[in-house]
Amino acid sequence: MKSVGVVQPQTRHFAAPLTLQSGAQLRDYTLTYETYGTLNAARSNAVLVCHALNASHHVAGTYEGQAKSEGWWDNLVGPGKPLDTDRFFVIGINNPGSCFGSTGPMHTNPDTGRLYGADFPVVTVEDWVNAQARLLTELGIEQLAAVVGGSLGGMQALSWTLQYPQRVRHCLAIATAPNLSAQNIAFNEVARRAIVTDPDFHGGHFYEHGVVPKRGLRVARMIGHITYLSDDVMEQKFGRDLKGDALAYSTQDAEFQVESYLRYQGDKFSEYFDANTYLLITRALDYFDPAKAFGGDLSAALARATAKFLVVSFTTDWRFSPARSREIVKALVDNQHSVSYAEIDAPHGHDAFLLDDPRYHGVVRAYLDRVADECAGPAAAPAVKGFAV
């Protein structure tokens, strides 16, 4: 399968402040983004890909001279791939608060001249969607053929259809949920406590101390990793396999392969991920709850959506189980919105949304092929109930 090839991130500076859900303002900020494919003359073939916790604007392709720098969804996005860059103009935007390019805790707070650190304002899924919408306007894209996202990215995709119903024709919400469960929040909270109580965190201003709360980041990542994988796939991958030939009878050395694997994942993550970003992104996950303003009634919350939907879940995903996706589907059906739903029998747990399971990719390909046909045809008008673009 071909790749989009060598890509280059771009940036756009915003001088006008972005008012956040908390009431705070983000001012003087920059968004980093990438695009793949060509925007058609009607500007009707744009697809926004929203990223989850440990990802960025770098969705597909590689960077010059860096062979192993494939984008995080390179198996899905490219020429001839399910999200086909020969037909779509695909945009990946790094969300503010991230540590991968857009303005975040590691950047300078214009109010103080010091690095933001823990003073970076709390951002929500809704704030991110507002920031993305602004950038799209700057790029001359008034309406998206589709918004696509998995996990936390799926929450953004869903939120797009509620915040900007007129600007989205299709929403692909994959391996996501209408909000976090108490257990989801609990896992996030343990990860945050591991970071915040690391003495190297320094209340979130560790940059000034020249240290990184790596211990906390490692533990946070290890916890996260367990919840990304299914119990079954961990069993298949590692089982009770030992690292050495025999037990070492040690409480501190890694005895089992699964321990080495998790330690490696934690170490790697702590080398590149920002601790304040981890707090911000997990909080954005916690806060997302579009039904809240409707007394918990998700059907009422989704009434204002006008997009058509593809909802995809994975049988062994216990972080955002199929039951959570079915809540979304039910609420859409309650509103007589157009929705396709696929529950993919995949062993990999939550991580399945990043893998190239043929049934999963087949469903996404079939759906997006129809969307591409719409864009190409004369009827690129929004599939909405009376809304004009």
Added chain:
Amino acid sequence: MKSVGVVQPQTRHFAAPLTLQSGAQLRDYTLTYETYGTLNAARSNAVLVCHALNASHHVAGTYEGQAKSEGWWDNLVGPGKPLDTDRFFVIGINNPGSCFGSTGPMHTNPDTGRLYGADFPVVTVEDWVNAQARLLTELGIEQLAAVVGGSLGGMQALSWTLQYPQRVRHCLAIATAPNLSAQNIAFNEVARRAIVTDPDFHGGHFYEHGVVPKRGLRVARMIGHITYLSDDVMEQKFGRDLKGDALAYSTQDAEFQVESYLRYQGDKFSEYFDANTYLLITRALDYFDPAKAFGGDLSAALARATAKFLVVSFTTDWRFSPARSREIVKALVDNQHSVSYAEIDAPHGHDAFLLDDPRYHGVVRAYLDRVADECAGPAAAPAVKGFAV
């Protein structure tokens, strides 16, 4: 329901060393234990209760002047209760390596004159059973009417039937598993990393520094706690309830009730639990795997058992799911051992084994009533295949 009333722990010193599975020796050690009820003249009504991670020899009753000091299984053990102390002589033994009385990391290493700390030898389920067996011999109990345990206690109960088949007539293995899954080990490992990487751990010799690795213990307990509860019961108990009236938009303050609850559990635990004990006990969990010596064949491993079994699991237990209990049941059936199995429909997750669900307690009561009748009758001989006491 009546309590066993005020109880007093007892201790027994062992001068003869205990050779451990690792090859190391534990010497000059003391076991702390409690007993309830009366040993009958035939010495045939003794029941050993094995404890899990966060428990001890203090199974039932209260301590003088401490109204809220009920034993950890007080709802199950007492006069007229399912494990009826009017009929049975019940023994609770604190395992070596614990921090609740028996010799552990907080005690003096006779080889060095310093506190053991991280030098306390690694102990296994099999080692604990050997230590328990020694104490029972000292108490004049050659054969147990039953050995009872939940979770890690259930592993000890199971191991009793394999290490000392002639000394156990009945085994009650509750909410347990024949070994830990990769996911189980993974959760233990994250908890251990949180403790070991806490700067206050000092390689396990923190006592000398006058500090306690409380940050690590808190995180460890929070992780553990999530796995003890079912997703559903967390949802019912906490859902997405906020701590305050509105969102505070903070990444570091507790926003949701479930966060406050976990922090409280973590704080409380870090005040009394020993970090080295946490490492030892989670390792004992990791290592337990009676099928290992039989190439993973659990049926072959359980062949030598001669006890009769009651196996109990709980539908929402995702730490040790019913499927794991069914593995035990299948292996027992393969050997034509006598086994009763109850899968209790309870919402509480793994913690259910500590609660007084009436169906669960009903099953245990019915089983133990028959065991008590056996003890009382003339046929208190072991239900074994040709083994003599």
